[in-house]
Amino acid sequence: MSSNETQKVLMAKIGAAHGVRGEVRVKPFGDDPLSFTDYGVLTTKDGKQSFEVQNARVQKTVVVTKFKEVTDRNRAEELNGVELYIDRDQLPDTEDDEFYYSDLNGLTVQDPDGKAMGKIVAVEDFGAGDLLEIRPKRGKTFYIPFTKDFVPEINLEAGFVTVDLPEDYLSDEKPSDSSGASPDK
Template sequence: MTSDSGQKVLMAKIGAAHGIRGEVRVKPFGDDPLSFTDYGVLTSKDGARSFEVEKARVQKTVVITKFRSVNDRNQAEELNGVELFIDRDQLPDPDEDEYYYSDLNGLSVVDQDGNALGKIIAVQDFGAGDLLEIRPRRGRTFYIPFTKEFVPDVSVSSGRVTAHLPEDYFSEDSSDSSEAASPDK
């Protein structure tokens, strides 16, 4: 048993009701859309509510799910927005150079010279790949691509990530700003 015991990992989020028999649309988080069904009982973040999957099927970008003891549309509608969690220690250990996003949150980020840049507060994906959201000691959060080029060293055990950023990474000057388009005459 690791020290991760008690840490919750977000697996999916319940959306709108589907039909009249208590089914709901579930947005899964992870590579396999049905993976949230593999861990037995899921809980709300506070652990006050538990959910056991009776059956599930993939339909486009969601998983139509029937939970035990949710038998009609009214009960299903009450679940809209509920996030489904499992305990971190239920997950298998990741392979080398693979990480659970929840394990990255809170890690310190330093540059290649060892200077502190901040802490990881989230891993985001806006469609073009994973980004680490970093909160510096002062100022606004910023993002760095979560690639080997930008983040060559991740040590979850030591609580630290090393980032290799280009020299002008924080520059607000745009190289294109001097080439502003002029209106046609």
């Protein structure tokens, strides 16, 4: 990333239209479901569209949101799937041992002996907890749980994380049955 290119942080994603007056359901990314409303204008990643929150209310697992720029259901329906970003420098500074998930993208992943295993390409949550998606030098990306047991060290300044995987974690072999029976019987 060039020095004049500002890093964007994904704050929320617009979902389905809600009602006829231009409200939309928004899936927030963050501990506080309304935190995306605290940063003023939100933009698409390319910066071509911007949205200012007029009002928002939590409703079950989404935040029903009215943007000033969206005045009817037709426009609201067009926005389904649009991701909303802010500039990284709008976020508050972190404390020691704190970080934003976006800070992890691009970090080198190494084993406990310091051998490089790949790079972090994303932090995902599919519903069962946070996962790091890692792209090795060769082969397909893989996921590891983002827990202290699996990721005992994060060093943002040096640009790496250390992961401690069980011996057979990356094996393609199926686990054997402890009784010695063939799985086909």
